Amino acid sequence: MDGVDGTEWNATMRKFGAPDTCIRNYTHWSVLLRPRQATLGALVLAAREPAQAFPELSAAAFSELRGVTADIEQALQRAFSYERLNYLMLMMVDPDVHFHVLPRYPEPQTFDGREFEDRGWPGPPDLSHVNETNESANARIIEHIASCWP
Numbered sequence: 001m002d003g004v005d006g007t008e009w010n011a012t013m014r015k016f017g018a019p020d021t022c023i024r025n026y027t028h029w030s031v032l033l034r035p036r037q038a039t040l041g042a043l044v045l046a047a048r049e050p051a052q053a054f055p056e057l058s059a060a061a062f063s064e065l066r067g068v069t070a071d072i073e074q075a076l077q078r079a080f081s082y083e084r085l086n087y088l089m090l091m092m093v094d095p096d097v098h099f100h101v102l103p104r105y106p107e108p109q110t111f112d113g114r115e116f117e118d119r120g121w122p123g124p125p126d127l128s129h130v131n132e133t134n135e136s137a138n139a140r141i142i143e144h145i146a147s148c149w150p
Helices: 011-015 059-080 135-147
Strands: 022-025 029-033 043-047 084-088 098-104 109-111 114-116
Touching (some): 029 059, 029 135
Antiparallel strands (some): 029 043
């Protein structure tokens, strides 16, 4: 067990900064801030079960996913008023089941004195583009999203 609450972090979660980037843990899922902010508020939604293919997840994980995505969408809408939300399940480099959750914006967004662009708008998200942040800025984004959680 890796976390003080008993949370186990798989390799994919650790790659995305867990436990420091964790915003919310559920029974079957963890919501993390994506350290490389392709868009403002970009998250990783990672399964906590040892699965490397989507259908390997338990029925309970699938059932919980509905509520988790509803919470994510409500929190991000409250936090940043996104225009659209994209869920990407890529799993090419990081094999544990996870989604990249990307709020989408037609115009640059400002948060904490920094400008965040969505270079892919209105097409597919541009994951090669990174809006520069640091640990301190990411911590403030995490805090803001957490304060908007339902």
